[in-house]
Amino acid sequence: MKIVACYSNKGGVGKTAASVNLAYAFAETGSRVLLCDLDPQGASGFYFRVKPSQKLDNDAFFEEAKQVAKAIRGSDYDNLDILPANMTFRDFDVFLSRMKNSQSRLKKSLKAVGSDYDIIVLDCPPNISTLSENVLQAADLIVVPVIPTTLSERTFEQLLEFVEGQEATKVSKKKIAAFFSMVQRQKVLHGETMARMRDTYPKRILKAALPFSTDVERMGVNRAPVLAFASDRPSAKAYRQIFAEVQTRLRES
Amino acid sequence: MKQSQRSVLILPGMLADEDLGTTIGDLEIQVSQPDAETDFEILDNHIGSLQMSGQVLIRAGKTLTLLGGHEGLISQGAASKGNLVTGLKDGPVKDALQHVPPLRGLLGVGSGTISHRDLSMTDDENKTLVRAHLTTLNPKGGGDAVTIAALHPLRGYDEALEQLRDHLRASAETASPDAADLSPMLFPDQPRYNAKPDVAIVENATAWQSAGDVITVYLQVARENEAGIIADHDTEFLHDYRVALRKVRSVLSLFKGVYPEEQTAKFKGIASELMSPTGRLRDLDVYLLARDDYFAMLPPSLHKGLALMFEMFRKERRGAHRALAAHLRSSGYHSAITDLQAAFAGTDGPPKGPMADASVGDYARRLIWKRYRKVCRIARGITADTPDDQVHELRIGCKKLRYLMEFFAPLYPAAAVKPILKPLKRLQDNLGLFNDYSVQQAFLQRFMDGHEPLGHKQDLVLAQSIGALIAVLHERQKEERARIMASFSQFDGADIRSQFRSLFNAKEA
Ligand SMILES: Nc1ncnc2c1ncn2[C@@H]1O[C@H](COP(=O)(O)OP(=O)(O)OP(=O)(O)O)[C@@H](O)[C@H]1O
Ligand SMILES: [Mg+2]
Numbered sequence: 001m002k003i004v005a006c007y008s009n010k011g012g013v014g015k016t017a018a019s020v021n022l023a024y025a026f027a028e029t030g031s032r033v034l035l036c037d038l039d040p041q042g043a044s045g046f047y048f049r050v051k052p053s054q055k056l057d058n059d060a061f062f063e064e065a066k067q068v069a070k071a072i073r074g075s076d077y078d079n080l081d082i083l084p085a086n087m088t089f090r091d092f093d094v095f096l097s098r099m100k101n102s103q104s105r106l107k108k109s110l111k112a113v114g115s116d117y118d119i120i121v122l123d124c125p126p127n128i129s130t131l132s133e134n135v136l137q138a139a140d141l142i143v144v145p146v147i148p149t150t151l152s153e154r155t156f157e158q159l160l161e162f163v164e165g166q167e168a169t170k171v172s173k174k175k176i177a178a179f180f181s182m183v184q185r186q187k188v189l190h191g192e193t194m195a196r197m198r199d200t201y202p203k204r205i206l207k208a209a210l211p212f213s214t215d216v217e218r219m220g221v222n223r224a225p226v227l228a229f230a231s232d233r234p235s236a237k238a239y240r241q242i243f244a245e246v247q248t249r250l251r252e253s
Numbered sequence: 254m255k256q257s258q259r260s261v262l263i264l265p266g267m268l269a270d271e272d273l274g275t276t277i278g279d280l281e282i283q284v285s286q287p288d289a290e291t292d293f294e295i296l297d298n299h300i301g302s303l304q305m306s307g308q309v310l311i312r313a314g315k316t317l318t319l320l321g322g323h324e325g326l327i328s329q330g331a332a333s334k335g336n337l338v339t340g341l342k343d344g345p346v347k348d349a350l351q352h353v354p355p356l357r358g359l360l361g362v363g364s365g366t367i368s369h370r371d372l373s374m375t376d377d378e379n380k381t382l383v384r385a386h387l388t389t390l391n392p393k394g395g396g397d398a399v400t401i402a403a404l405h406p407l408r409g410y411d412e413a414l415e416q417l418r419d420h421l422r423a424s425a426e427t428a429s430p431d432a433a434d435l436s437p438m439l440f441p442d443q444p445r446y447n448a449k450p451d452v453a454i455v456e457n458a459t460a461w462q463s464a465g466d467v468i469t470v471y472l473q474v475a476r477e478n479e480a481g482i483i484a485d486h487d488t489e490f491l492h493d494y495r496v497a498l499r500k501v502r503s504v505l506s507l508f509k510g511v512y513p514e515e516q517t518a519k520f521k522g523i524a525s526e527l528m529s530p531t532g533r534l535r536d537l538d539v540y541l542l543a544r545d546d547y548f549a550m551l552p553p554s555l556h557k558g559l560a561l562m563f564e565m566f567r568k569e570r571r572g573a574h575r576a577l578a579a580h581l582r583s584s585g586y587h588s589a590i591t592d593l594q595a596a597f598a599g600t601d602g603p604p605k606g607p608m609a610d611a612s613v614g615d616y617a618r619r620l621i622w623k624r625y626r627k628v629c630r631i632a633r634g635i636t637a638d639t640p641d642d643q644v645h646e647l648r649i650g651c652k653k654l655r656y657l658m659e660f661f662a663p664l665y666p667a668a669a670v671k672p673i674l675k676p677l678k679r680l681q682d683n684l685g686l687f688n689d690y691s692v693q694q695a696f697l698q699r700f701m702d703g704h705e706p707l708g709h710k711q712d713l714v715l716a717q718s719i720g721a722l723i724a725v726l727h728e729r730q731k732e733e734r735a736r737i738m739a740s741f742s743q744f745d746g747a748d749i750r751s752q753f754r755s756l757f758n759a760k761e762a
Binding site for chain 1: 378379380381406407408409410
């Protein structure tokens with residue numbers, strides 16, 4: 001089992017959109033996927049029309065991991081389940097570390113209720129300070145959408161510094177896979193920023209870039225992944241390419 | 254995530270869209286347009302192995318779908334080599350049919366048209382909570398239409414699943430039958446075959462009545478195999494046909510004194526005449542079925558000759574089958590067997606012999622006890638040096654004993670007969686193999702001496718392989734021979750002896 005976190009220290013960059021489409025793409029290839037909506041706003045659950053489940057009782061969660069399994073909902077798509085937003089960050093940390101540890105009761109009990117997942121996709125909320133080392137450690141790959149602006153360049157640097165600061169606990173920069181999000185080709189600034197960043201971080205940035213697209217925005221109206229309702233459009237193609245590179249990196253990780 | 258399709262409902266009727274409605278409480282249901290109707294066929298073998306185990310096998314177009322068992326609905330491609338389960342492509346349906354006797358072909362039980370619809374149930378945000386795939390079977394003939402609903406629950410929506418289940422049941426015409434009852438519901442006129450029907454033998458019947466009952470039933474069994482032999486569906490039809498006729502013949506020879514002597518001889522003659530045209534085809538079937546075993550007996554260097562031999566068998570079989578099929582279709586055969594049936598089924602029945610009116614209980618005990626003692630007498634005389642003839646005599650004796658015990662089994666508690674049949678069966682297996690090996694040697698020798706020449710070189714290759722085969726068979730026969738005394742001494746244990754005595758020897762008991 002592999003954990004892919006869609007993460008950024010900046011809000012509104014396309015993490016949820018990426019989580020939803022990546023989870024869908026994994027499921028489409030036959031992997032069994034659990035998409036965890038970790039944002040209390042419940043955005044990724046919304047895109048799959050899954051109602052937020054009742055808040056899990058913390059103590060019960062720690063005592064009885066089966067509670068998690070009970071909160072999982074099947075999406076409308078084969079192989080794709082959703083864990084709707086219902087966890088506090090503290091729950092989330094524990095959840096992750098337990099999922100990683102194959103001996104953990106959480107993992108075993110999830111297995112016992114018939115959910116042996118190949119991939120867990122995390123849709124993270126936009127706040128670096130509350131995301132603990134634990135999460136960075138647990139993820140096999142951290143997918144970071146980056147809007148190619150000067151400001152984003154700075155935040156990305158901070159992100160890498162933060163990750164490197166975790167070196168002692170074996171979190172490697174190599175886990176970072178950034179992609180350019182909401183790219184507008186007509187903006188000269190976007191082009192310049194992308195070129196500069198690719199130069200500075202040749203290995204950290206995926207080749208594929210996601211264009212700015214009304215199709216992605218329409219996800220909110222259609223309440224489905226772009227890949228499901230506009231499979232042939234440029235944004236869907238970009239998500240597929242991003243997915244392919246993510247798969248390759250996971251295989252190498 | 255897709256759950257295993259555990260939940261399958263069998264719903265009598267077409268389950269028309271109007272009957273399904275559009276809502277369940279505040280949830281909506283959507284039903285897709287049915288796809289184009291195509292033909293379907295229900296498959297089972299002659300003995301109904303699938304039906305008896307609660308399975309229904311549907312072939313529609315290029316797909317085989319199996320209903321029943323823990324899996325719910327499973328399917329795979331319908332492509333197959335021949336009609337045996339072993340001929341199916343590997344897949345989940347084939348896996349689930351491993352219990353089916355391997356020599357029984359899958360045959361069409363009935364046919365009709367099939368159509369499919371997809372149903373989904375959604376909430377106020379248009380989220381799907383549960384899906385169902387509806388398959389409607391509309392049979393040709395007098396049967397009733399049936400809809401099979403495969404429920405596909407989505408994780409975490411158990412309540413919706415239950416709601417849909419209840420709704421579908423309520424929309425059906427009648428209560429859901431078991432999978433085992435589906436095929437009779439679709440095809441009520443399909444006759445059910447039983448190779449070993451229970452013949453009700455009751456203590457206070459006469460020997461004459463009981464003999465007549467057994468013969469009548471087994472003549473009927475034989476007849477129910479005629480069409481399958483002619484169509485050459487599988488080799489078991491001929492096998493069952495011969496077993497049934499052999500039972501008829503053994504009743505005639507074992508139930509001594511039930512009919513007048515010359516009448517018995519006449520009946521036996523007819524039964525033998527019915528049997529004799531079937532022998533060659535059955536022999537060839539047996540060899541062809543054991544093909545792999547024969548190849549395993551010889552080193553690869555001698556396989557070429559075996560391949561030649563089996564090719565000749567295959568060709569000969571085609572002719573033998575054609576001849577037997579023609580015979581079974583002939584008016585001569587037809588009148589011979591119907592006359593024989595009439596002789597036993599008629600109101601008067603066949604004439605009575607001196608033992609006709611003996612009560613069957615006493616009669617059976619006397620026959621079995623006598624036969625048992627004879628078997629023991631022969632067996633106790635057998636040593637390592639006894640000539641084979643005597644071993645053959647023992648084999649025949651055991652066979653007769655077994656027939657008698659089986660015929661009269663309904664008179665005795667099953668729990669009492671089973672433990673004494675077991676060592677008898679083991680002894681018989683031993684004797685049977687001993688005999689088979691010797692019969693095979695003779696058969697192969699005859700074949701080698703009498704076959705159409707293939708040309709000098711080929712004849713030599715063939716002769717080498719057959720010669721080697723005979724040598725192996727001879728060796729095996731010797732090994733079986735060496736086991737006979739041990740098998741018998743197991744059968745001849747003190748407890749078995751006392752059980753025989755208490756069951757079958759009223760006087761000494
Ligand atoms: N490629 C794109 N083109 C156009 N709009 C996009 C694109 N990607 C995302 N958006 C839109 O931008 C908004 C923010 O996207 P999204 O919710 O995926 O970001 P996020 O990083 O998860 O935000 P948050 O930090 O609030 O969780 C959404 O309205 C979404 O529809
Ligand atoms: Mg988000």
